[in-house]
């Protein structure tokens with residue numbers, strides 16, 4: 001296989017409670033698609049996608065794991081060699097946030113020391129139009145951001161459904177991953193107030209379309 | 216699904232059929248199979264071959280679908296004159312099993328006095344019913360049940376009982392409770408209207424036609440429509456004691472009328488010399504074709520039969536185009552009534568059978584689904600061992616590329632290849648799994664997985680890590696036919712007989 005630019009391969013794993021939208025996030029990123037009733041993942045699914053950040057091309061090799069507790073014992077096999085992890089919760093489901101906390105802890109204890117972790121609160125579309133008094137939101141932005149700061153994680157709120165912030169997660173992770181030899185100068189991106197990575201790139205300027213993934 | 220739903224709601228004239236299409240109800244897509252079953256039982260019950268074999272089939276059918284049919288004259292005379300009297304709920308406890316019997320009030324009172332256990336619940340129902348007729352929890356009248364064998368009322372929706380079970384706590388009346396209350400009110404309204412109909416239809420020995428007309432003028436609840444229409448048209452007598460026997464007699468008469476004709480009503484029958492029948496045939500084909508119901512060959516045959524019979528019996532007018540349309544409201548309203556019965560009767564049977572068979576299946580692979588899924592881990596290990604013996608080259612390639620068996624074959628074990636193969640192929644596979652001893656879902660399945668993997672051996676050996684995983688996640692089985700499965704199964708069988716003992720030894 002050959003690319004115009006030598007691509008950095010990044011092994012990435014998605015973790016999080018069942019039905020928080022891990023597969024949907026990946027589907028959005030890889031195929032720019034969304035399915036209302038996606039079948040639950042069994043074991044894990046493997047996908048790839050390239051993503052261009054400035055001069056660099058990153059090729060993500062993604063393991064989308066199954067969220068059901070019963071499958072949890074398989075997870076170490078997938079995060080063992082991962083350079084990046086996305087821990088997903090559903091901002092309308094408090095239990096999924098607790099589970100996310102556990103995953104972060106487990107990653108810090110078991111995964112490789114320099115793993116880049118992004119904490120992602122998904123299903124933002126469900127709370128978008130909510131009023132203050134009546135909201136489906138059960139996990140506040142502050143809680144999410146708080147955990148991310150405590151543990152040194154990137155933080156995003158996303159919607160796989162509307163695609164809000166989805167690419168930004170992968171761009172954010174890519175920017176933070178050190179280049180093979182030396183850390184790139186653009187690795188530091190702090191999250192700003194509304195939980196979005198401040199990127200110079202146009203968020204509508206999607207990374208390469210589906211089918212580009214070299215396989 | 217969305218499209219289907221629309222089609223089906225057309226079928227029922229947008230009648231408010233909550234049972235079938237409501238949020239909690241079944242899915243519209245099951246309807247077509249219900250229709251098919253309906254016509255299947257219909258056909259089989261008119262078959263007049265009298266042998267132990269067909270009796271069995273008939274009995275099974277009536278156990279499964281309920282005794283919806285009434286026998287043609289030939290069959291019923293056979294049953295009453297020769298052979299032992301039909302068994303009644305010996306092996307199958309079904310309170311409704313005397314549906315096809317011609318029960319009138321006198322037998323019903325006998326039933327009520329009967330000490331027979333089987334009827335106890337019915338007796339209780341009758342008593343509780345009289346004491347709480349106007350209350351919210353009114354059960355569908357069991358008297359209607361026995362009086363109108365083919366017009367059973369669907370059971371009151373169980374959610375209706377919410378009211379008594381879950382008293383509203385005024386302090387914590389949140390949105391959910393509010394919604395529930397609204398729903399209960401809505402159901403209450405429907406229920407009180409239904410009760411008015413029920414009262415008219417069952418409270419006196421003679422249905423008061425005047426009252427019924429007054430009430431029905433403003434519309435009839437859909438589950439009572441079939442019954443009410445038949446009374447309003449004077450098909451069903453207002454004298455309740457005579458209703459069941461009238462139904463039976465009229466239906467018999469219809470069948471005899473048909474039997475007298477020489478027409479072959481099959482769609483495939485060679486075109487008939489009768490120009491009348493020819494006209495009916497081409498019209499039926501064009502009747503309501505936007506509605507799926509009328510596209511079924513079974514439906515079309517029914518319409519041909521009844522239109523033809525009417526035409527020959529009414530020579531003054533004969534068949535006139537347009538009459539074909541007039542029969543359709545009846546046809547679908549009465550059909551709807553049966554579907555309610557079917558849904559209730561069949562669904563619970565279907566559920567129960569599925570439950571027990573699933574339990575039996577899972578007994579064989581409990582290790583697959585307990586903590587840490589040791590059964591699957593063992594199977595994946597067995598698969599690897601097998602491949603090392605059958606296709607070492609492939610194993611070496613997978614190892615070289617760093618592909619772990621767990622990464623691709625976990626799902627094969629966890630879902631028994633159901634994500635990899637179409638359901639019709641899986642069904643064929645289960646024919647074999649179920650015939651293996653012990654059942655093939657555990658050990659034999661590993662051999663099948665080996666055969667499955669090796670099918671792609673040549674492809675896989677050309678691929679790298681990523682390509683292998685992407686390929687195996689979505690193996691190209693879309694074009695597979697039963698014979699591909701059968702080949703795979705026989706390969707698995709051969710390997711099982713070759714390696715069965717060896718693999719146990721190897722571990």
Ligand SMILES: Nc1nc2c(ncn2[C@@H]2O[C@H](COP(=O)(O)OP(=O)(O)OP(=O)(O)O)[C@@H](O)[C@H]2O)c(=O)[nH]1
Pocket residue numbers: 016017018019020021022023024025035036037038039040041042065066067068122123124125126158159160161162
């Ligand atoms: N409204 C909304 N629904 C979403 C979103 N993302 C996913 N869903 C829905 O949530 C359900 C679960 O999504 P999946 O992507 O299958 O969840 P998962 O985390 O992969 O689940 P497992 O594979 O069981 O671990 C599906 O019905 C999705 O359509 C989102 O951003 N907004």
Ligand SMILES: [Mg+2]
Pocket residue numbers: 022023024039040041064065066067
């Ligand atoms: Mg998933």
